[in-house]
Amino acid sequence: MPEPIEQTNEATRLPAELQKAHDGFLRYMALERERSEHTLRAYGSDIGNLYAYAIPRGATTLAGLDLTLLRAWLMALQESGLARATLARRSATIRSFLTWAVREELIATNPAIRLKSPKREQRLPHILQNNQIERIFKPVPEPQGTPEGKAPEPTREQLALADRDKLILELLYATAIRVGELVSLDINDVDLDRRTLRVIGKGNKERTVPFGQPAMNAVDNWLRRARPALRTDDSGHALLLGRRGKRLDARQARQVVSDALAALGDTAARGPHSLRHSAATHLLDRGADLRAVQEILGHSSLATTQLYTHVSVERLKESYQRAHPRA
Template sequence: MTDPDEALAEFEKHLRFERDLSPHTVRAYLSDVTALLAHLDEGLAGLDTAALREWLAEQHAAGLSRATLARRTACMRTFTAFVHRRGWLPEDPGLLLGSAKAARPLPAVLDQQQAQAVLDAPQASEPKELRDQAVMELLYATGVRVSELCALDVDDVDRDRNVIRVLGKGRKERSVPFGLPALRAVDRWCVHGRPRWIKEGTGPALFLGVRGGRLDAGTVRRIVHARLGNVEGVPDMGPHGLRHTAATHLLEGGADLRSVQEMLGHASLNTTQIYTHVSIERLRAAYRQAHPRA
């Protein structure tokens, strides 16, 4: 079978059900492959290393970022390996494709005083205030992804061990510890806030929207931006910025890299190592500012 539409449909099933990739990643990969197939004059028969390099060169000439080119290169390798395994290509042209290295800019993070100022809030009484405070405390305490936070159910909070059960990328489950401030905020929300928003069919979601449904990622982003905007001098960032901040503060406090990797749910230690660079850069900046002979 060499029909491009059929190959694309089978590739989508492979990504969704065999690789179990997130919907966002599946959409990105399918978009990339669709663009590649439109570039080929002879369908899959014209898919070789030269065609791949030509297509990527056009993307580079169009001004695409290094990160986008790196993702598209990875996508092409996944696709060519897939069609080769299915017997639709005699060879895998992606094996000879060079790696496009994405730039790894250091993430913006809050310092510990800024994080404290953001989390210090007057005693809340309304459901929205209680929920927002619990969301902020839990994001900073655990460093979980926003999608992981939204997916939490009430029973995922283990109050005996002070951990939450998180279903991360690749549907891998992990336990992430949190501290007393986060526990108190979550308990106040569960006792005084969440019951007032429960509707018929609400389900087990830990965090709810005003209509009683599961809290969505867009609302979490608005919560974070609003809370950071209330504190003068604090850089604006989204939930991922709190994840970066949590990881950096853990390392600055003496946590080892493997523990932070486990907590964040990183598949590779290389991903976690960026936070050691963040800590070093913060140390250098403080030195330059404070030392008389810097």
């Protein structure tokens, strides 16, 4: 049984060589590979987890991170019950980190090349059915009040937040963009005449994504009526705003989607990626070209987009089994 992994103690000073390598790698990934802040935090966390395991075991230099130690670290992670996707990501991070260290001549060879990590589980995402999509976008019923009297009128701020939440759902499903891409949008990224968004995706790659009439109506309503009710001097050019007028953060947007999906009561789908998965699958179900969907999603590899064709095939099989007399 491998030894447990200690919790990282941020107050503990790292050995100088390890700290310098950690900072140098993240700087390289930020400046030369243009990785997002979210990705950089994940890299830093993965390297920090390895350091927390290695240092108490005497590995205080990069050379000390040998194959034996890396295998023991990965085994300890596996025994701790981490998901295979997390194990795969952490081992991939360390391979990239040590590959960079070899290129920078900080170590002679990369022991992580021989590190085998578990394959990611190919789980098919939860997809919303058409009737569930329709219910998400149904207007919220007006409050009926109490026996004591009529319900209080919603405030201007409450109305604005309701319009914003509707826009979040509309844009995520209409465009299949990621939640990080959504909250990064500025007003001038929206072209209402052409009904398109200018989106900056992973690797700082730009793409243009179309959207339909319902989303256009939601954007127009937000810009004309709702956004001015939340706007402050801190709003800048951000398209979506929080309650205090600053740019909406991804956590708030995720909560809006999770609440809307939970309110359906008949789906295991949760979070913004469920809307992205659903939009991609529905496009392919209705005959959209795979490469066009790849462009909309911002996938660098067509193989990633092909996952959604598998979803469509599985849905077809389920329908066949339910409906065909001789299935």
